[in-house]
Amino acid sequence: MRESGTTKNMLSAARAIEQMLSEVSPLSESLTVPLAEALDCVLAQPILSEINVPGYDNAAMDGYALRAADVKPNQPLDVIGSALAGHAYHDTVPVGSCVRITTGAVMPAELDTVVVQEQVALSQTGPSQQIHCQIVPEAGEHVRIAGEDIATGQQVLAAGHKLRPADLGLLASLGYASVNVLRQLKIAIFSTGDELLPPGQPLLSGHIYDSNRYVMAAMLQRLGAEVLDLGLLPDNPVAIEHAFAKAMTEADVLITSAGVSVGEADYTRQILQKLGQIAFWKVAIKPGKPFAFGKLDNCWFFGLPGNPVAAVVTLEQLVQPVLRKLSGETHEGTASLLQATCTVPLKKQPGRQDYQRGWYWQDAQGLQVKTLGSQSSGMLSSIANANCYIVLPADSASLPAGEVVSIQPFSVLLR
Template sequence: MGCCDAPGLMPIEDALDKMLSRISPIQTTLQLPLADALGYVLAEDVLSPIFVPPFDNSAMDGYAIKLADLERSNILPLAGKSFAGLPFEGEWPAGTCIRIMTGAKIPEGCDAVIMQENTAVTDLGIEIKQENIKPQNNIRPTGDDIKQGDIVLEKGVKLTPRDIPMIASLGFSHLNVIAKPKVAFFSTGDELKSLGETLEDGQIYDSNRYGIKPLIEGFGCEAIDLGIIPDCQDTLRATFEKAQKMADVVVTSGGVSVGEADYTKDILEELGEIGFWKLAIKPGKPFAFGALDDAWFCGLPGNPVSAILTMYVLVQPMLAKLAGHTHWQAPESIPAITKTAFKKGPGRTDYQRGIYAIKDGQFEVESTGNQSSGAFRSMSLANCFVVIERDRGNVQVGETVQIQQFNSTLY
């Protein structure tokens, strides 16, 4: 089924291509202390200035020996100790052993370490009970983990809690990173009230900003919350002008459908241009992308599930490219067998909320129930999206569908 089957609606793949083809990574770089660099994207390769470990060291608590000494006796008097940070110094007499702890420097001449469980303390010395000892037994050689000059992390990698201690082991105190994109966001609509306020007839609480903000931060960007903007054309125009001066991207929720009070589209055409509007996606059809004079623009639908879904599926890859995160990858699609039926009509790619489990090595998935774009509890219950193809209709129990597990930004 082609795009003509959903008149005026652009396929998601085309929308992503159009967005990403226009985006260039931010060029501004910062030098940050390592402790502050978490979540930033590297502006250059990280090359190791040292070997890790920087010296041969023991993998076990035990005794350092010379294998040749065992040819004469398996009982070796103790000649000294080597602790982490306090290596053995001095001459090492033939026919003796050295007490050594995990991580301690290997004494010169040692060619094996015997773990203490394979020894016994006697009046004559340390009895070595292990047989068939191989050279370099329990010895971690210099550079076993990282060699000097190795590229340990490439430019374009987003720094994780797993990366920071590894970089610290190399002695780096600062890193060159790409400045985080700034994303200003606000909700529109006279029906919206802030948390803590009393709801009047016809009003609802603004929940979208509380989902959008952690997603922006989870994507590795700086979030600027501009609050709730009423359905007033002048106020909305002034907010857009303010937002584009302080951010790289402006994100709105609501105001991009066809209601009489939906001014966002008109103002965007006045202050910039619309790249596209209305996609063949469900939920989230009234998604808009374009450019203001000084910032990019993403207009999310007002329904809560639609807003989060379009942020996750469409805005996330755009912000990753803007941030220079070249190693970002879209969630993997995994085949799963349906345990419940999924209702769908052809014409739009449908992202339904599901709960997957693995049984006997096979992914299985069931619906969270209510799939309305205003039913956010379905998102709270879900652990994946069930992505049903644009030209596909209803899905029955036992059929195969593609699921996308939620990545870390939704957990």
């Protein structure tokens, strides 16, 4: 790793992410879990289907199974039986005959087509029932062929895929009761600062409540990580070094909040330099310039700013893609940006890529967006009341109302 720390040489957000991604490697340890516990797990190996889906030719609609060649004008077909889902019709079907069939039922072997029930007229001759087709069907109409959805041996899901609710249903439909997945990423977190108090205690003069650990833990849980909360630590180098040592032996990643700037009580950076390596500790992003990335033996380190909004922004924008790669998830690149008309003026100085908190909506004129109150990095309400970031490039300056800007709707980490 190389040191890159002066203000002049701050890395861009894109370059910082690129460098971090180039240095980390995915987990390789895997385990088998029941399908019911596999949501948000990452597949350790590809899933191949061991069966055809559907497993047999079946009716796609309620109607009548017949031979398309038997359908002729003014010539009825005798209804000789029924095929129901789970109850196949096994007898021979003579030429000029048909079988009543329901959706999902097995197609009788000699028949090739289903005419839906709304396209036939029924008649009765003695005990026998006939149908008169009001259309001339094409062979194969309304029939699902065995394996047309998924064929035996076909890859259904790739290694590195993060399992979603629909994926679990798909795996169940293929008969999988369990799957081989990568183990959860173990992430240790702590906050530092003599001015911080845990929620629930009386608020003392000159103090604030620690909110960063709660936001970080919740966002990391949304990523599917196992969170080891090392607590709220004082500005004490012994306590901080002890937490570092615990993280180095028990976690894959350590994420801290505060302590990576240049203040005389900012010990986190000093201890990181003592115990590990720093790759960089400033990024040209606003909010969030004091951001550190490094390594402690086999434990990766991310040092977030102490300001609450800056901690949230850097965790989502800078750390999230790296954690996804570490967890073995297939990296999908940067989040897609939308274009929206900003209804208010935007203040910005050139120099750093800015993630202003906003609210976007759709109206007759298209996507609109506005900022929400103060953009101070210490005000979590600007995140809590927002639904997107307004992303302003590093070289952008202030903009008047009415300008088209790029927006990034909040990801699952903040929704």
